[in-house]
Amino acid sequence: MSRIKAEGIESELDTPMRRIVFEGFESKILQTLASRTKRNGGEAAPARTASPEEDPKLREHCGVAAVYHHPDAARQVYLSLYALQHRGQESAGIASADGNSISNIKGMGLVSEIFTDEVLSKLKGDMAIGHTRYSTTGDSALLNAQPIRVESTKGLIAIAHNGNLVNLGNLRVELERQGATFQTTSDSEIIIQLIAHSTATTLVDAIADSLRQVEGAFSIVMMTRDRIFAARDRHGFRPLSMGRIQNPDGPDTIVFASETCAFDLLHAKFERDVAPGELVMVTEDGVTSRQYAEPNQSSCIFEHVYFARPDSKIFNRWVQDSREQMGRQLARESHVPADLVVPVPDSGVTAAIGYAAESGVPFRFGLIRNHYVGRTFIEPEQKVRDFGVRLKLNPVRNLLEGKRIILIDDSIIRGTTSRKIVRMVRGAGAKEVHLRISCPPTISPCFYGVDTPRKSELIAANQSIEEICSFIEADSLAYLSLDGLQHACDGGEGNQYCVACYTGNYPTAWVDVEDILPATATL
Ligand SMILES: O=P(O)(O)OC[C@H]1O[C@H](OP(=O)(O)OP(=O)(O)O)[C@H](O)[C@@H]1O
Numbered sequence: 001m002s003r004i005k006a007e008g009i010e011s012e013l014d015t016p017m018r019r020i021v022f023e024g025f026e027s028k029i030l031q032t033l034a035s036r037t038k039r040n041g042g043e044a045a046p047a048r049t050a051s052p053e054e055d056p057k058l059r060e061h062c063g064v065a066a067v068y069h070h071p072d073a074a075r076q077v078y079l080s081l082y083a084l085q086h087r088g089q090e091s092a093g094i095a096s097a098d099g100n101s102i103s104n105i106k107g108m109g110l111v112s113e114i115f116t117d118e119v120l121s122k123l124k125g126d127m128a129i130g131h132t133r134y135s136t137t138g139d140s141a142l143l144n145a146q147p148i149r150v151e152s153t154k155g156l157i158a159i160a161h162n163g164n165l166v167n168l169g170n171l172r173v174e175l176e177r178q179g180a181t182f183q184t185t186s187d188s189e190i191i192i193q194l195i196a197h198s199t200a201t202t203l204v205d206a207i208a209d210s211l212r213q214v215e216g217a218f219s220i221v222m223m224t225r226d227r228i229f230a231a232r233d234r235h236g237f238r239p240l241s242m243g244r245i246q247n248p249d250g251p252d253t254i255v256f257a258s259e260t261c262a263f264d265l266l267h268a269k270f271e272r273d274v275a276p277g278e279l280v281m282v283t284e285d286g287v288t289s290r291q292y293a294e295p296n297q298s299s300c301i302f303e304h305v306y307f308a309r310p311d312s313k314i315f316n317r318w319v320q321d322s323r324e325q326m327g328r329q330l331a332r333e334s335h336v337p338a339d340l341v342v343p344v345p346d347s348g349v350t351a352a353i354g355y356a357a358e359s360g361v362p363f364r365f366g367l368i369r370n371h372y373v374g375r376t377f378i379e380p381e382q383k384v385r386d387f388g389v390r391l392k393l394n395p396v397r398n399l400l401e402g403k404r405i406i407l408i409d410d411s412i413i414r415g416t417t418s419r420k421i422v423r424m425v426r427g428a429g430a431k432e433v434h435l436r437i438s439c440p441p442t443i444s445p446c447f448y449g450v451d452t453p454r455k456s457e458l459i460a461a462n463q464s465i466e467e468i469c470s471f472i473e474a475d476s477l478a479y480l481s482l483d484g485l486q487h488a489c490d491g492g493e494g495n496q497y498c499v500a501c502y503t504g505n506y507p508t509a510w511v512d513v514e515d516i517l518p519a520t521a522t523l
Pocket residue numbers: 056057058306344345346347348374375376377409410411412413414415416417418419
């Protein structure tokens with residue numbers, strides 16, 4: 001069975017070798033995702049399970065990238081996606097355009113598994129867009145992999161979307177009434193179908209028209225046969241930056257990416273963020289822009305806490321700086337006497353460096369991460385998952401033995417992983433284990449592209465800090481205050497942040513009431 005979908009390309013792309021790699025990944029991913037929940041109208045969504053043991057991890061966002069005017073555009077997008085792999089590991093795709101048509105190749109699995117040299121060489125043209133997906137609406141299946149390519153009265157359009165829309169139901173029904181035939185069950189296709197069905201006479205007007213109708217989170221890149229578009233929702237939930245590669249002998253190459261870490265690999269220079277509510281168009285004549293909606297910024301603060309890479313500058317602020325400040329503030333707010341500060345890799349590392357610097361307690365890698373185990377390593381069975389955490393993290397016994405340890409992690413969602421890590425550190429001989437978390441308690445789900453569980457499954461929504469502390473069997477537990485977090489992510493840039501998962505106050509109207517019910521109400 002082929003797991004790669006090639007559109008606008010004649011030849012058969014699956015080699016037996018790659019099929020084997022794919023099958024291995026496919027079965028793991030399909031198993032783990034059998035229990036995923038899709039909010040907001042994902043028709044093919046499987047039922048959500050209420051078991052706290054079912055799905056212990058956060059899921060990433062997606063990553064998007066685009067390149068305009070480069071002789072090997074698809075390869076540049078490939079490199080960008082490689083740098084954005086941490087934002088989505090379910091599926092990936094690249095679409096390229098050569099002025100006449102759009103080719104599109106998508107597959108389940110990691111970027112490096114889908115795009116061999118042979119596959120990349122099929123993607124001709126000097127423009128390309130790409131996507132790494134972790135699904136929030138619609139099944140994790142090849143069908144919903146992106147870019148999504150649609151042939152419409154406005155011509156061929158391909159889209160790659162990071163974020164999650166919150167007003168799907170009505171829009172989809174209305175579009176179907178107007179004759180739209182959806183190819184996917186993902187929310188992202190709504191944007192492209194709205195463009196196709198817009199009565200606006202120019203494509204750029206049709207895009208603006210579409211973007212004004214959808215609510216929620218979207219950082220998107222789009223491509224026609226000869227143009228690239230990039231846009232962010234008016235809240236600017238998800239990051240999206242623009243960069244430039246200067247070509248001495250011709251026009252500059254313009255690039256877009258979810259995070260600036262992708263630019264470094266391309267030797268592109270960061271130019272600016274796409275602004276909330278802005279639509280940027282790149283054509284032969286250069287870069288033009290319009291503000292299609294009134295901005296009302298509420299960028300996701302959790303990007304700074306967990307999702308983005310520390311070597312990225314998002315919302316005009318270095319993630320590294322924010323995380324270090326979170327750690328420093330955590331030390332100021334809730335220090336406890338100890339011998340070592342130990343991070344829970346990877347996302348706890350930078351905050352732990354800040355904590356150690358502020359407190360003067362030595363920093364040591366007391367837990368070693370196996371880099372061949374992905375960020376979202378989950379298995380459906382508890383027994384396998386227990387082993388999974390041990391496979392991913394291993395204690396350095398000679399560092400921990402007899403010591404009072406401050407463990408730093410970025411977040412607790414259900415608490416199952418933290419509990420295993422605390423046990424692991426104690427099992428390695430630590431005398432005391434104090435857990436410090438570099439954000440406030442997560443008490444409410446996200447509707448904007450982070451697939452956090454519903455409220456009934458969020459441990460901090462249903463238990464006090466003392467109860468959580470005793471559940472994870474730590475000697476003490478403390479979270480960073482909301483003020484402390486906001487201060488750490490401020491840095492004078494004047495960003496307005498969404499903090500809804502810590503407060504329950506959402507910047508848009510959300511739709512899934514069931515998701516925000518406390519545990520007791522669902523029993
Ligand atoms: O409430 P819990 O079940 O403990 O889940 C929270 C953990 O999951 C995430 O790490 P993950 O391993 O997904 O990614 P990372 O390696 O990038 O830190 C997060 O950083 C916490 O460590």
